[in-house]
Ligand SMILES: Nc1ncnc2c1ncn2[C@@H]1O[C@H](COP(=O)(O)OP(=O)(O)O)[C@@H](O)[C@H]1O
């Protein structure tokens with residue numbers, strides 16, 4: 001086997017993107033449409049482990065196959081430099097032979113490797129200037145460019161600058177597209193109006209669980225390709241345990257193969273062990289990073305939800321916490337933005353990470 005079929009980690013491209021056909025196709029609509037198509041700016045929102053980064057990587061690949069040059073970076077102070085660097089690297093294949101990488105040129109934007117898209121000796125020093133140069137050079141080669149921005153937040157000055165530059169390129173009729181991804185609250189913050197206008201104008205879509213039936217098909221095909229058999233009921237149990245959560249799909253699949261070892265038949269005991277181990281693994285990889293940034297009040301709110309078997313009523317929660325309805329609403333909004341809870345019908349909320357309810361009840 002050249003590559004493990006299941007790799008439970010974050011930010012990698014899975015062997016197969018399960019259950020995301022319509023999202024992948026949807027992201028291409030803008031690219032296939034004319035320059036300036038509104039679908040060319042998208043933002044994908046979803047909880048941790050829902051597969052946002054995987055979808056961005058898939059989109060980059062699909063865009064490249066359509067002849068676009070693509071670069072991906074996460075919102076951070078290095079965002080703009082990383083995007084330019086990525087474009088230079090990916091764009092190299094479209095430039096006439098003979099143009100070479102100018103290694104080690106530390107430009108104004110902190111380039112480590114800079115490709116001279118322009119014959120001019122010194123290119124413009126601003127991000128917008130560099131981006132215009134790149135897009136002009138690509139235009140000449142008949143190519144467009146796609147910018148991918150992961151972990152977007154509304155309070156990022158770099159995202160603001162990127163948004164402004166992107167809109168100017170669109171105004172000039174350049175062949176550009178931008179796809180972003182972030183937590184559910186990425187566009188609901190009110191810290192930076194300029195970013196918010198840009199993010200709000202982008203076509204938003206929510207990434208939710210993938211169909212369990214698709215997970216089942218994927219498990220079945222993967223096991224078959226490895227020459228392994230599994231009883232239908234065990235297969236269904238493994239798939240259901242993932243609750244359609246992509247990260248858990250990888251975790252359960254990974255431990256399934258680990259526990260079954262060389263055995264050609266996947267038994268019920270291996271399935272049980274794999275599910276239990278995968279659930280435990282959520283503690284460090286999902287719950288800790290998701291719960292760590294929360295305030296004491298946010299945590300108390302979650303604890304107050306613990307004794308409910310199903311969704312919790314807001315009024316009841318405010319009572320349990322001894323806080324006003326308005327204060328409870330504020331906490332609710334913060335936890336939804338962080339992707340930890342979700343609205344569950346009128347005046348109700350529920351935990352939004354898989355097995356978080358069990359974890360809060362101390363069952364995990
Ligand atoms: N549709 C999918 N099918 C199979 N695996 C997926 C899918 N989406 C994501 N994954 C895998 O799940 C894990 C978490 O995905 P990731 O994109 O990092 O989540 P996010 O960025 O939303 O936190 C990664 O190992 C990734 O390869």
Ligand SMILES: [Mg+2]
Nearest residue numbers: 010011052053
């Ligand atoms: Mg991610």
